[in-house]
Amino acid sequence: MQVNNDIKIGIITVSDRASAGVYEDLSGKAIIHTLNEYLISDWTEVYEVIPDEQEVIEQTIIDMVDQQNCCLVVTTGGTGPAKRDVTPEATEAVCDRMMPGFGELMRAESLKYVPTAILSRQTAGLRGGSLIINLPGKPKSIRECLDAVFPAVPYCIDLMNGPYLECNEDVIQPFRPKKK
Template sequence: MENSAIKIGFITVSDRASRGEYEDLGGPAMQEWIAKALTSEWQPVARVIEDEQTLIESTLKELADQEGCCLILTTGGTGPAKRDVTPEATEAVCDKILDGFAEQMRAVSLQYVPTAILSRQIAGIRGESLIINLPGKPSAIGECLEAVFPAVPYCVDLIDGPYLETDESFVKAFRPKHAKKKA
């Protein structure tokens, strides 16, 4: 029965955090937000890794293909710095890119900081996994998830993932009226 558990992947991309020189705040912030959002039982699969494109790619593949995570959230590595390669790694492993997620996240972030225009986060599909790049700052993670998460459960439905139920007092998932709950 363990294989049927809903798994959600969390990847912190940070050279310093991966070496233990810096406390990972983004990974816990993503997990805390999802814990508030979902009423479905789920289990986290978390990784803290260096800003290396091949490592990011292999970790995304591991969480999607071997761990079977229906949703994979990343934090870090989405800026314009030379070491920021999370979007490139995400694009390299995805079958489809979903531009609307990035557009919405940047639009929301621009309401808070003008530097949000420098963010290069993207989202895409790999098999039955939805991958979303998030900013590194915990408050920005929450703002971006609040903006895009209403579409996440239905997207996961469309790629044959598990049925994700949300706490509507925290975030309300949108599904078309014709969408039916999986048995």
């Protein structure tokens, strides 16, 4: 376990309209709010609102992982079937390995609320020692999906020798194996 007081988490909102200032980014703020509820550890957000351009998404993820040293990058938006929804493709292009269980669980959770959850293409992957998770674009769906997958996130980061994420267990129950 690496105890680190310099925990950085990347939040990327992928939206043509939010990046152009047509409307306020509520999704990225929902991720920040949720992570503040989950985490007791001090952490710093590295936050970007960018257009639905695969090259821009790839470069933003690479920067957050390779230059900013984010142990976790959470994206929102660009996961549907529309032509400009390319966040999963950008994530796959920059990851060393994919973690398909995250997308599977998020879709299963979302299906409890809307039948269109099968249209979502959320995924997750690893780049170096960082976990990248793609979330849907609606704030309500963000919380539902994070509630489902976040219990595995701190241990995943532990396994990659990342910083120790201490959680508020009254809000979210992280899974870590019992010490023998």
